[in-house]
Amino acid sequence: MGPDLGAGVEVWTLKDGEPLLGHANGEAVIVVRRGEALCAVGARCSHYGGPLAEGLVVGDTVRCPWHHACYSLETGEAIGGPALSPVPAYEIVRKGSRVSVGARREPPRRELPTAEVPASVVVVGAGPAGAAAVEALRREGYQGPITLIGDEAPGPVDRPNLSKDYLAGSAPEEWLPLRSEEFYRGLSVELVLGDAAVRLEPGARRLTLASGRTLEYGALLLATGARARKLEIPGAQLPHVHVLRSVADSRAIIAGATGRRKAVVLGSSFIGLEAAASLRQRGLDVTVVGPEAVPLARVLGEELGRFVRTLHEEHGVTFRLGHSPKQISPSHVALD
Numbered sequence: 001m002g003p004d005l006g007a008g009v010e011v012w013t014l015k016d017g018e019p020l021l022g023h024a025n026g027e028a029v030i031v032v033r034r035g036e037a038l039c040a041v042g043a044r045c046s047h048y049g050g051p052l053a054e055g056l057v058v059g060d061t062v063r064c065p066w067h068h069a070c071y072s073l074e075t076g077e078a079i080g081g082p083a084l085s086p087v088p089a090y091e092i093v094r095k096g097s098r099v100s101v102g103a104r105r106e107p108p109r110r111e112l113p114t115a116e117v118p119a120s121v122v123v124v125g126a127g128p129a130g131a132a133a134v135e136a137l138r139r140e141g142y143q144g145p146i147t148l149i150g151d152e153a154p155g156p157v158d159r160p161n162l163s164k165d166y167l168a169g170s171a172p173e174e175w176l177p178l179r180s181e182e183f184y185r186g187l188s189v190e191l192v193l194g195d196a197a198v199r200l201e202p203g204a205r206r207l208t209l210a211s212g213r214t215l216e217y218g219a220l221l222l223a224t225g226a227r228a229r230k231l232e233i234p235g236a237q238l239p240h241v242h243v244l245r246s247v248a249d250s251r252a253i254i255a256g257a258t259g260r261r262k263a264v265v266l267g268s269s270f271i272g273l274e275a276a277a278s279l280r281q282r283g284l285d286v287t288v289v290g291p292e293a294v295p296l297a298r299v300l301g302e303e304l305g306r307f308v309r310t311l312h313e314e315h316g317v318t319f320r321l322g323h324s325p326k327q328i329s330p331s332h333v334a335l336d
Helices: 128-139 182-188 247-257 272-281 302-315
Strands: 020-024 027-034 037-042 055-057 061-063 070-072 076-080 089-095 097-103 121-124 146-152 188-193 197-201 206-209 214-216 219-222 262-266 285-290 316-321 324-328 333-335
Touching: 020 097, 055 182, 061 076, 121 128, 182 188, 197 285, 247 272, 262 272, 272 285, 272 302, 302 316
Parallel strands: 121 146, 121 219, 146 188, 262 285, 285 316
Antiparallel strands: 020 027, 027 037, 037 089, 055 061, 061 070, 070 076, 089 097, 197 206, 206 214, 324 333
């Protein structure tokens, strides 16, 4: 746990831009020196508990080494995804050359000038971006009506889990939602699910939903994200061919894998490889097909890409790289 920061350390032991891990009042804390400035925040990322003491200090922020969530060193606020919740910030107490960590600091309170803000905000897309946006609006002091619209239940979810622990069967579905419906009610945000936006009239500042409901807005944020690419080859529409983007997609893959012996994953980038590892954990024989000679080479380089391939092969994954699918039948995938 490092030194007792409540008792204090000598200031000269703090290296500029390098977090010092310690503890104060029973909590893990990091202290960061930036020139003459000193800051103290919680040591664990609010996303998955990553060690911020091993993170990167950039200006007045610290970034988690695991998934790059970004926090303000001054306030502890989460200012960059995938984290939504802040980490605690603490008072710094100086006595001569000694520095100690004091009490928790209250979160900052902000108010926006009413003349400069829209009368209402509608966010289309209840993914992580939409979720972060509505929380940022409230954190920055916006007090007007906010509506968050999504066509996928259960609302904002941690999408990486869909191809990792949840797909592998090692995480319950209760882990997936980023926030609960009760959370949004407490934030005075109306969460609309299963009623997709179908028509936008920018001139009238009006949005129409699939149910026929119309919403007037002062400002509109489109945060609909991406769509999964679908194959344009014979057999791609067969019922045992799946894409992976939503909770429903992950559920369908799990149902399809139950009682089966083999699976083919088309795509050798992050999501494909994560899905392959998860299906191996479920006991299936998995073959990964990809057009690249080395998986992830464009992103990570060939050396690391080869390491990743070897790691998967050690766990029983078979690769067919440098190839593309030509046709899918009920029992097999034909390659070019």
